[in-house]
Amino acid sequence: MRFQHNMASYLYNNFRITPDKTGVFEYAKVSYPVRYGKISEIRTDDHIFQFNLNGELKFVRSLAENWPHPGEWLKRTMANDWIYYASDNYSKSYDLIGEYYLPCFSYSDNPFTHRRPFMQMAVCDAVRSLNCLIEKLKSVEVSSFPQNIRVFIDSIIRNDEQVLSDKANRFHEILGGWTSVLPPDVRHVDYEVIPINIADGCLYKCGFCSVKNNHDFTVRSQRNIKHQILALKSFYGIDSVNYCSIFLGQHDGLHAGIDLIEFSALTAWECFDFKNSLMKTPRLFLFGSVDALLGADEKMFNRIDRLPYRTIINLGLESFDQETLDFLQKPTPASSVKKAFHRMVDINNCYENIDLTANFIISKDLPPAHIDSIIENCSYFSPGNCTKGSLYLSLLGNSLDTHDIMKVLVKIKKGQSFPAFLYLIQRL
Ligand code: SF4
Incomplete structure (x- = not known):
């Protein structure tokens, strides 16, 4: 994952917490994982979770052996849909859609690929991993943590799976x-x-x-x-x-x-x-x-x-x-x-x-x-x-x-x- 090296991480037991990660500021067509703008991250033994600046989960990748590919990830949209970014054949994907990664949707299959990531255990586990992380974060004693880390953890705890689903409903209500x-x-x-x-x-x-x-x-x-x-x-x-x-x-x-x-x-x-x-x-x-x-x-x-x-x-x-x-x-x-x-x-x-x-x-x-x-x-x-x-x-x-x-x-x-x-x- 490409980031500038100016971010400070905070280590706590098996959590590595990085509240401000700076990605790339111009959209680009590249054959490696890239993040845009600013996000925050928590890395555990099992997953890498990345959040937008509101503390809402945006990306997740499992670190387990059965994760399909280290260069692939899940993205959650504002509509609370999950999209799996598949990388199995960069040049074929580019020829087909003009992008190196092939988005696979949780709500429909791409008829032109054999990939069915949402049928795979590691991907399903990652989709359902947020509440488990939140339960662990709730039990952390944060009073000695730096202020920005406390604010970040609090924002994640306030955005559990039900809240994100309700927010997606609100999003559609506005539109x-x-x-x-x-x-x-x-x-x-x-x-x-x-x-x-x-x-x-x-x-x-x-x-x-x-x-x-x-x-x-x-x-x-x-x-x-x-x-x-x-x-x-x-x-x-x-x-x-x-x-x-x-x-x-x-x-x-x-x-x-x-x-x-x-x-x-x-x-x-x-x-x-x-x-x-x-x-x-x-x-x-x-x-x-x-x-x-x-x-x-x-x-x-x-x-x-x-x-x-x-x-x-x-x-x-x-x-x-x-x-x-x-x-x-x-x-x-x-x-x-x-x-x-x-x-x-x-x-x-x-x-x-x-x-x-x-x-x-x-x-x-x-x-x-x-x-x-x-x-x-x-x-x-x-x-x-x-x-x-x-x-x-x-x-x-x-x-x-x-x-x-x-x-x-x-x-x-x-x-x-x-x-x-x-x-x-x-x-x-
Ligand atoms: S004009 Fe309307 S019905 Fe026709 S393709 Fe566009 S959205 Fe569909």
């Missing part, structure tokens, strides 16, 4: 529900975004989609958004210094319009004091629909470009092929999808701080013309800046195994020059 899916680009900040809902629902209610909800598309009021931001500021507490990126949800933030996007982005900027965040390169993530993009004018992108964030907007295009769009029950004509893709390339070339990326569906059941149409339409362009305009492939159902997915990915990567990755659907 008005779960974020059923984050944009694929959020991988660039290891999914460490503060979500703020500026609109509910979506325009199309596509037949194939499993993440949609029943809401008609409706924007939230500025008052509601300000209320969310203030409640989230209090929820994240002192740990907000470890964040500098936001996701403006839900499924079509772009269609909420520039006034609301700008208001939300700037209110969050001020309220969370992102200027003084420990983390560098603030990012703003959004989803956008074909109609939202085609209805947006240059003034809108000029204003987005001037925001104090790098803005990444993920567009749900799904297919350039009309037969495939009909099969998916996506009510946007192929001609509009093509126009949207042309607009995406233009915007990426014109605006330094904006990156539009595109989603396409893959499945064994789709018409053969679908993949060829992606290659044909994308190869018309040279993307210029190869770090922009990524293509993401969303797997529909479990119809393709890893080998099939790699074949499709390689075909798309070879046939045109935009970066292409598999989209891992992660919730918050």
